[in-house]
Amino acid sequence: MKKIFILLFIINQLIFAIEISSKKIENANTIFLKIVKKNIKEPKLTLDKHNINFFAFSKEKDSYYALIPISYYKELKKYKIIISYIENEKKVFKGIPIEVIDGNYKSEVINVDSSKVVLNEKDKQRVSKEYEEAMKIYETTTSKLYIKEKFIYPLETKITSDFGKKRVYNGTLKSYHSGTDYRASVGTKIKASNDGKVVIAKNRFYAGNSIVIDHGNGIYSGYYHLSKMYYKEGDLIKKGDILGLSGSTGRVTGPHLHFSFRIHGVQVDPLQAIRVLNNYF
Numbered sequence: 001m002k003k004i005f006i007l008l009f010i011i012n013q014l015i016f017a018i019e020i021s022s023k024k025i026e027n028a029n030t031i032f033l034k035i036v037k038k039n040i041k042e043p044k045l046t047l048d049k050h051n052i053n054f055f056a057f058s059k060e061k062d063s064y065y066a067l068i069p070i071s072y073y074k075e076l077k078k079y080k081i082i083i084s085y086i087e088n089e090k091k092v093f094k095g096i097p098i099e100v101i102d103g104n105y106k107s108e109v110i111n112v113d114s115s116k117v118v119l120n121e122k123d124k125q126r127v128s129k130e131y132e133e134a135m136k137i138y139e140t141t142t143s144k145l146y147i148k149e150k151f152i153y154p155l156e157t158k159i160t161s162d163f164g165k166k167r168v169y170n171g172t173l174k175s176y177h178s179g180t181d182y183r184a185s186v187g188t189k190i191k192a193s194n195d196g197k198v199v200i201a202k203n204r205f206y207a208g209n210s211i212v213i214d215h216g217n218g219i220y221s222g223y224y225h226l227s228k229m230y231y232k233e234g235d236l237i238k239k240g241d242i243l244g245l246s247g248s249t250g251r252v253t254g255p256h257l258h259f260s261f262r263i264h265g266v267q268v269d270p271l272q273a274i275r276v277l278n279n280y281f
């Protein structure tokens, strides 16, 4: 009897499982990666020289998960994700090949001289200050995970502009649409997509009245162009709470909700990120 037990113990020690949401990933999408292994320390992950944290995956024993955001501008080619961890005082490495493929985002051709949309010096300074402030927040990873269950959408109305639409000025890709736009007349209630903490609640040049929620583990969602904000920085939010009312503040042509997502500082398609996260949470 004793021998059998020992054998089982050894087999148990050897179990190593990797689960990856996709090995072929479109630019601006997010990969969910999970490893299951007993008695390991310091699991780490590297992609293209970027280090990404693993977090304990609370839903399963001995498992760790990582979110890998792929930038919109990531070169389309094959990469290798390198996972490492310490087992019995030794560092172990595992490689997983992935390929970044074209998200085939639609183009919006704008035949205007982009130099005509010039900001004055004061606005320029404001924009760069707001950008730096926001990036500092997005690049902070909160080790606490606020979310306990699946994400919801801030609105259920028609999507009027998809994430990722390329903005081509005079034949050159200048920028892309950094979120998903929902139809919303002024005064429509906007729901928090999930639990978290408000980290931005202020008026910004482009985004207007903006609320950004930190969901923990590097996940942030943003709600822009609001006419009213009901929360302030530091407030804790529950999924479905009414964050504020939609509007047309900031640089917009009409009222709508711009919904955005950042993971580990990288702007990603919010609806794809929610689909992936909801498969696991």
Ligand SMILES: [Zn+2]
Residues within 6 Å of the ligand: 161, 177, 178, 179, 180, 181, 257, 258, 259
């Ligand atoms: Zn938008």
